Amino acid sequence: MLKLYHLSNSRSQRIVWLLEVLQLDYALIFCDRTPNGEAPEWLKDIHPLGKVPILVDDMYSPPQVLAETSAILDSLLANGLPHQLQPTNSANKQQINSNIFIGKILQMQHSCRI
Secondary structure (H helix, E strand, O other): OEEEEEOOOOOHHHHHHHHHHOOOOEEEEEOOOOOOOOOOHHHHHOOOOOOOOEEEEOOOOOOEEEOOHHHHHHHHHOOOOOOOOOOOOHHHHHHHHHHHHHHHHHHHHHHHHO
C-alpha cells in the first residue's frame, strides 16, 4: 500500500490530487508542523531529507521511498495505469520534460535570490 506523508499547505497537495485522480488506494499521514513552520524532525527517520512529500510504497522489499515532488509524480504517472495526464507521443513527452526542467531551474534561481 502507498503511504503519503503530508503537511498542509505544502507541495504534497499535488501528490494527494494525483493519487485521487488516478484512484489509487493510499494512506494519508498528516504531519504537524513545528512551531517555526517546518516539517517535524522524525520525518528524517523515513527519508534523510526530512521534508514532505514522502511517498512510501511497501509493495516492495525493502519499501520504495520517494521524497521529491517531481520524482513522485513521475513514478505515479509511469506505473502503467491508464490516464490522459501525459502525452503518449515521445516527442511531446520530451517537450513536457524540457518545460518541467526549465521551470525547476527558474524556481531554483528565484529561490537563490531571496
